[in-house]
Amino acid sequence: MKLVNPANKRxxxxxxxxxxxxxxxxxxxxxxxxxxxxCFCYQDSARRAHSIAAQGGINAAKAYPxxxxxxxxxxxxxxxxxxxxxxxxxxxxxxxxxxxxIDQCVxxxxxxxxxxxxxxxxxxxxxxQVSRTFYARGxxxxxxxxxxxxxxxxxxxxxxxxxxxxxxxxxxxxxxxxAKGITCRNLITGEIESHWGDAVxxxxxxxxxxxxxxxxAMGSSVTANWKAAKKGAFFANPCYTxxxxxxxxxxGDHQSKLTLMSESLRNDGRVWVPKKAGDKRPANEIPEDERxxxxxxxxxxxxxxxxxxxxxxxxxxxxDAGKGVGASGYAVNLDFRDAIxxxxxxxxxxxxxxxxxxxxxxxxxxxxKVPMRIxxxxxxxxxxxxxxxxxxxxxxxxxxxxxxxxxxxxANRLGASALMQGLSDGYFVIPYTIGPYLASTxxxxxxxxHDAFKESKAQVEANIxxxxxxxxxxxxxxxxxxxxxxxWDNVGMARSEESLKKALTEIPKLREEFWQNLKCVxxxxxxxxxxxxxxxxxxxxxxxxxxxFDALNRKESCGGHFRVESQTExxxxxxxxxxxxxVAAWEYKGEGKAPxxxxxxxxxxNIHLAQRSYK
Amino acid sequence: xSEKTMNLTLYVWRQANAKAPGKMERYEAKGxxxxxxxxxxxxxxxxxxxxxxIEPIVFDHDCREGICGxxxxxxxxxxxGPEELVTVCQLHMRRFNDGDTIFIEPxxxxxxxxxxxxxxxxxxxxxxxQAYGYTSITCGGAPDANDHPIPKWQLDRAMDAAExxxxxxxxxxxxNASGMLFTAAKVAHLNMLPQGKPxxxxxxxxxxAAHDLEGFGNCTNHYECEAACPKGVxxxxxxxxxxxxxxxxxxxxxx
Numbered sequence: 001m002k003l004v005n006p007a008n009k010r011x012x013x014x015x016x017x018x019x020x021x022x023x024x025x026x027x028x029x030x031x032x033x034x035x036x037x038x039c040f041c042y043q044d045s046a047r048r049a050h051s052i053a054a055q056g057g058i059n060a061a062k063a064y065p066x067x068x069x070x071x072x073x074x075x076x077x078x079x080x081x082x083x084x085x086x087x088x089x090x091x092x093x094x095x096x097x098x099x100x101x102i103d104q105c106v107x108x109x110x111x112x113x114x115x116x117x118x119x120x121x122x123x124x125x126x127x128x129q130v131s132r133t134f135y136a137r138g139x140x141x142x143x144x145x146x147x148x149x150x151x152x153x154x155x156x157x158x159x160x161x162x163x164x165x166x167x168x169x170x171x172x173x174x175x176x177x178x179a180k181g182i183t184c185r186n187l188i189t190g191e192i193e194s195h196w197g198d199a200v201x202x203x204x205x206x207x208x209x210x211x212x213x214x215x216x217a218m219g220s221s222v223t224a225n226w227k228a229a230k231k232g233a234f235f236a237n238p239c240y241t242x243x244x245x246x247x248x249x250x251x252g253d254h255q256s257k258l259t260l261m262s263e264s265l266r267n268d269g270r271v272w273v274p275k276k277a278g279d280k281r282p283a284n285e286i287p288e289d290e291r292x293x294x295x296x297x298x299x300x301x302x303x304x305x306x307x308x309x310x311x312x313x314x315x316x317x318x319x320d321a322g323k324g325v326g327a328s329g330y331a332v333n334l335d336f337r338d339a340i341x342x343x344x345x346x347x348x349x350x351x352x353x354x355x356x357x358x359x360x361x362x363x364x365x366x367x368x369k370v371p372m373r374i375x376x377x378x379x380x381x382x383x384x385x386x387x388x389x390x391x392x393x394x395x396x397x398x399x400x401x402x403x404x405x406x407x408x409x410x411a412n413r414l415g416a417s418a419l420m421q422g423l424s425d426g427y428f429v430i431p432y433t434i435g436p437y438l439a440s441t442x443x444x445x446x447x448x449x450h451d452a453f454k455e456s457k458a459q460v461e462a463n464i465x466x467x468x469x470x471x472x473x474x475x476x477x478x479x480x481x482x483x484x485x486x487x488w489d490n491v492g493m494a495r496s497e498e499s500l501k502k503a504l505t506e507i508p509k510l511r512e513e514f515w516q517n518l519k520c521v522x523x524x525x526x527x528x529x530x531x532x533x534x535x536x537x538x539x540x541x542x543x544x545x546x547x548x549f550d551a552l553n554r555k556e557s558c559g560g561h562f563r564v565e566s567q568t569e570x571x572x573x574x575x576x577x578x579x580x581x582x583v584a585a586w587e588y589k590g591e592g593k594a595p596x597x598x599x600x601x602x603x604x605x606n607i608h609l610a611q612r613s614y615k
Numbered sequence: 616x617s618e619k620t621m622n623l624t625l626y627v628w629r630q631a632n633a634k635a636p637g638k639m640e641r642y643e644a645k646g647x648x649x650x651x652x653x654x655x656x657x658x659x660x661x662x663x664x665x666x667x668x669i670e671p672i673v674f675d676h677d678c679r680e681g682i683c684g685x686x687x688x689x690x691x692x693x694x695x696g697p698e699e700l701v702t703v704c705q706l707h708m709r710r711f712n713d714g715d716t717i718f719i720e721p722x723x724x725x726x727x728x729x730x731x732x733x734x735x736x737x738x739x740x741x742x743x744x745q746a747y748g749y750t751s752i753t754c755g756g757a758p759d760a761n762d763h764p765i766p767k768w769q770l771d772r773a774m775d776a777a778e779x780x781x782x783x784x785x786x787x788x789x790x791n792a793s794g795m796l797f798t799a800a801k802v803a804h805l806n807m808l809p810q811g812k813p814x815x816x817x818x819x820x821x822x823x824a825a826h827d828l829e830g831f832g833n834c835t836n837h838y839e840c841e842a843a844c845p846k847g848v849x850x851x852x853x854x855x856x857x858x859x860x861x862x863x864x865x866x867x868x869x870x
Contacts, residue, residue: 029754044675045741047781048683064761100757107757109750109810111774118764136774142682143777150749157745165738188730217677251650256658257679358681361698361705362652427754475665477658522670526632527731529673530665 001432002439009034011443014434015182015197016040017169017224020049021141021419022402023203024148025426031155033431038195039152039163040184042219042532046163047149050205050217051402051422054141055262055355056125057133058105058419060098065122069130071095076607078417081127081307082382082410083559083575084609085240087583087602089389090407097428098420102134104427108147111136123267123351125415127307127614133416138262138354144419148426167193168532169224170463171456172200172231172398179228179398180446183456185464187532190525192460194453198443199434202228203401203426206381208241210540210547211492212484214378215247215260221536222543225385225404229543233393234585234598236386236406238543239551242413242560243493244379245311248362249331258377259362261334262355263415266304268339268348269372271295271311273332277322283333283371294318302614309412309560309573310614312376316493317571319375326373335371376493380418382409382560383550386585386600390433391425394585397441399434401425406583411559464524467534472517476533479514483540486510491548496564500552504545508592511541546586546595553597556580568611577609621647621713625660627672628720633728633736639718642672649709653696654679654686656708673732681705681845684780687787688733689720694784694843702782702845722783724792726830737783739829740797746825747818748801750811763809776803778846785840785848791832796840798826799856800848806859816863823860 004012012035016027019041027039041049063069075095079086102120106112112134113121122131136143155161166187173181173194181196207222208214229235246261274281275292294314296303306314315332318324325331340348345368349356356367363373384406391399391407402422409417446452490503514537522528557566557573558580566574583600623644630637644660651659654676661671677685686703690696696706711717719733727735765773777800785796802819805811811818834853841850 025754032753043677043683043685044737045684045781047741047744048677048685050678050683053678053680053682062760100755102760103757104752104754106760106763107750107752107810109773109777109805109808111770111777111804111808112760114765114767114770116767118766118770119761136777139682139778142780146777150744151752151754153741153744154749154751156741163741165741215680217683218679219677252648254648254651254655254659256652256655259680357700358705361681361701361707364707364709431754475662477662519665521665521668527673527734530671 002436004435004439006034010036012036012198012438013038013196013444015195015200016203017182017201018049018203018205018404019046019149019152019163020051020203020205020402021145021148021422022404022426023201024049024145024152025423026201026203026401026430027161028148028151028155029427029431030434031158031160034160037155037161038197039161040167040169040182041163041165042168042187044165046152046165047146049145050220051419052142052145053217054419055138055260056264057123057135057140057416058101058144059125059132059416060102060134060420061095061132062099062102064120065131067130069132073130074098074132077128078408078414079410079607080612081414082412083573083612084410084577084581084604084607085558085602086408086410088604088606093429094408094421094424097424100428101420101423105144105147108150110143110147113137123264124305126263126266126305126311127414129302133264135264138264138352141419144423148423169204170227170460170535172228173452173456174231174395175446175450175452178396181448181453183453183460185460188527190523190528192457194448194457196447196453198438198441199397199399201399201401201430202385202404204404206384206403207543208378208381210483210544211378211487212480213250213255213258215244215258218257221539223536223539226539226543228385228393228395228398229588231395233395233398234386234587235383235546236583236585237383237550238547238586239554239561240382240411240559241378242308242380242382243312243376245308245315245376246334246374247377247379248359249326249328249373249375259358260377260379261359261372261374263308265334265352265355268351269304269334269336270338271304271332271334273318273323273325283325283335292323299614306614307412307414312493313562315376331373331375333371334374336367337371340368380413382406382411382413386583390436391429392433392437397437399430401430411561464531467518467520467531467538468524470515470518470520472519474517475519476530476537479510479518480533480537480540482510483507483537483544487544491551494562494564495551497552500548503548504552507541507545507548514538514541549595550584550586553584554580572612619649621649621708621711623647623711624716626716626718627732629672629732630729632731637729647708649707651708652679652704653690653706653708654704673734675734676704679704682780684782687722687735687782687784689722689787691718694722694787695845700845700847722787724786724831726792726794727783727786737781739794739831740781740783742829743794743798743822743825744801747814747821750805751814765808769807773804773807776800776807776848776852779848780846782845784843784845786831788839788843789832790837790839791835793834794826794829794831795834795853795856796844796848796850798822799852802859803852803855815859819856819859819863
């Protein structure tokens, strides 16, 4: 691997888009190494990226509880959890650095939970039979992000990092096949800005807002990634979306987002539905022998801690069988009665206090007294821009970190692994892997004077004009909601050839209507949140088609991608390793044209492929 | 799920940009469900405004689960509204009654200039953090996480301070528009831990200096910040901050 010597590092400028765990940690670390970094985020401060909302915890193979954990076991659990659709090498590296992450965060002052003697404690998450999850109350993501943001702040003071907040990336600038900058909109002044860099790093998060209702932040979008895809970056495995089993159920059409209840709750909460379909008695009035603890019965060894895809699918099966609870029937109980009886309310409050409080604020019920009602909701995407082992996309000079890339979670991500990946990519991968690329380039060779920047800017401005001049009748929200319904009904938890083909005829129709009937009010040279939304919805309307296309192409079930045509007798996801043990990387071929599929075969040298079983 | 809906009268602060004069405008919010969050009520109102050809109300929001610290509205004179320990996004309309009149304003403070309508610039908080809101650890050199045991009581106190989400409600609530609770929370979080101790004296001085430079007022013990804080951060941390400052002052020469 080529290195850049310390004296030369200061000659290079790197653009980092996004300031979550991947971007914040990456920018801070690249700054520490001596590179000049410019950071971009759409929020008003780098500290508000959506990594902050992660609740439960972060995995590491520290094996402090002496329960037989090891790097090898974390590696195996992650590959198996991902239903054997991730690259072995990337996951091995992730498992190796997991321990360094915990050390680094503690040194920053991240207040992970500790015992009375002062040592770190762990809890369990889905898909693992060891306790390897570190946590800080129910706010682990917040504490880790603030840690990264503190490091970033230190580099801002040192003059190595400059942060541009309230900027949204609207195009990637490619010069002679290399990523050399971005075009973005200043969300306060509306000005379209060009920024050059010797390399561009995207840490722009996930795209599950394509379902409209999800646990993502309102501003989370596919825009930055999709713009990069339109400039040649391959989009890998877009159909791998994660539907999280423990979210607060939908209450009405007005709903703007769904709230996650951390998976950690499944350590102590027991999931159940009434044994009799249509039993509408209040939960506490249903006697023990009329309750079906279906996860514990069906999966005795993992019980309530089966992986997310399995838990979600089983909740849907119960609701479809008429056993769902709550007014809508689309919910199952998550009951803490037995845990409170066993450990006392105080202990439960200490572990999950803020989650119970959040539940009470939203639902107006006390979960210490009555079971929570939960239902699956879109939460995370395992798919993302294709990257190699160095986290470089197929466009040289374009690197992708965290949820924005596709690399380690295969077809399903295990709980407490997203934080691990974001920080791994940011603190321990990109600082080394960007070097060889930079060493092969001349610093500052291309700046914003280049014609490519002017072309990109003109294109972005033209697109904004186009959005503003449609002057139709429907708002961006209305289109987004409609798209979400198409996606949830046809490309959601259960996908069939029929439903996917239906989505593929409905999405282009809706897109056509969007470009004829959008109502986008307000000026473009000032704060205009309608314009921001319109642009994001326009990109979702293009990207959704690629997602459905990928789902149609993959005629197997694996992890979060469940094709009803491909299941075991017991209704579990049935893989087809002979035909689909590959990464599907899609190349954009222009508007209205089918994307082209590139296959990267997955080779397993250390792990034997098996039907996943959590029984 | 409740079936009855409410009609409300809203008075909302409208201001085109930082330099333009602003004023309260009256709007009707119709068909509001008690299950909606306050921000969802504003979404619905905005959709109704757009259909009438009126520019929608601009407000900051993002995660909508009370942790990102983006939302920032003074509702009927109270930052984050009438319910304790929540941000605006977690305030639900069941707290209001049919026919209510609601006044909605931005954070008001010299250090947080208004960008548009209810949106303000909280860059001052970032700059306080940049002054010394960190430990000087460079990636790669950290010792094992269990090398410095931190007893639970001590960790819990630091964690109570670390709960701060940087929303700025403390400033909006303070008659002096002081950012002392925010500054104290960060100083306490780090100075209470062994990892933050070595730089404790330098930190407290640098962060207070940055706070004052941004034009925030001083703390004169009104406790309004603690009442408004959606995360329950206590003013006891301001006492701790003062104690740390007094300890740090004589060290001026060597620090």
